Amino acid sequence: MSANDKPLIAIAGATSKQGRSVASTLLRSGRFRVRALTRKKDSPEALNLEKLGAEIVTVPLQLGFQKDVVAAFEGADGAFLMTPPIIPPETTEAPIGRQLADAAVEAGVGHIVFSTLENVDAISGGTKFAPHFTDKARVADHIRGLPISHSFVILAFFYTNLLEYYLPRMEGDTLLLPIYLPEDFRAPFVDPLTATGPAVLEIFSNPERYNGRTLPIVGDVISPREMVETFREVTGLKAEYRNAFTRGGLLQYFPEFAANELFVQELLGMVEYAVQYGYFGKEHDLEWSRRLNPDTLDWKQYLRTTGWRGDKRSFGLQEKREAVLSGIT
């Protein structure tokens, strides 16, 4: 097969944690070409993808760029679609997702994979506020009505949340880990950087098998108590859990969040939803991605692989989040 005979997959959000994983896995498989959509052609992440063989196209994931997205999707056999982190009061996530899906239809893309989450609004009867979940589910509903072959992935909570957002702090000789979930609540977690790609490679390799299906991507199901115990065991450091799941706990450890009340409500709504209803609907096969890829990292393997010892790690978009939280944007 010559390089040009390989199916071409366009990736929206290609420099994101999920997107990078998809792009690099598809390229390394040697079975696909990749077109990477980004706002910044010269960011380290985009340059890395280019080095791996991706074609880089400059398009923002923003409303009003339908034509540019259609042009970026022209000739693609498949597209991986995701919405960027949108922090309230911004409400553009669902329209951005619909714009991406509509563009894929208009460009004649063969199969799309959209990264979705559960419809918290519908499941909780409107009692829990988590628009970054519900908006993705609304995009998925929109996609189900489009004349295009499609699949969905649902990623568990990211381990990276603890490394880039809910940062530990030292008190005396002990590292305190403020975690956004109750200490004994077992929740699904995953490393988006290593787990997304293999799952999406499988889907684009067998689009008929996965047409219409929703596939969860999970690395571990683990409670904060177990996460902290494992952290102590792997790092040898003294560490303790701290509550960052109630309003008081969250704002004690992250007082800067108070600048954005809607964001606080969203974080609390998401956790209350997960605790009360479960992060994933009961219909999902939570073992699917781990059966497919036995190398999927559980929390212990994640700590060993990354060597994380409580330090702050940045995966790309920290500045934007900090700007939003401090009311700059």
Ligand SMILES: NC(=O)c1ccc[n+]([C@@H]2O[C@H](COP(=O)([O-])OP(=O)(O)OC[C@H]3O[C@@H](n4cnc5c(N)ncnc54)[C@H](OP(=O)(O)O)[C@@H]3O)[C@@H](O)[C@H]2O)c1
């Ligand atoms: N954190 C979790 O536990 C979790 C779990 C499940 C799902 N999710 C969802 O995952 C999504 C984020 O994925 P991720 O963490 O892989 O992404 P990420 O690493 O935060 O990166 C987001 C990417 O979006 C691109 N982008 C394009 N237009 C943007 C815009 N207007 N604003 C911000 N970014 C823009 C950026 O690429 P360029 O700069 O190159 O354009 C950036 O690389 C969110 O929708 C979130 O709700 C998160």
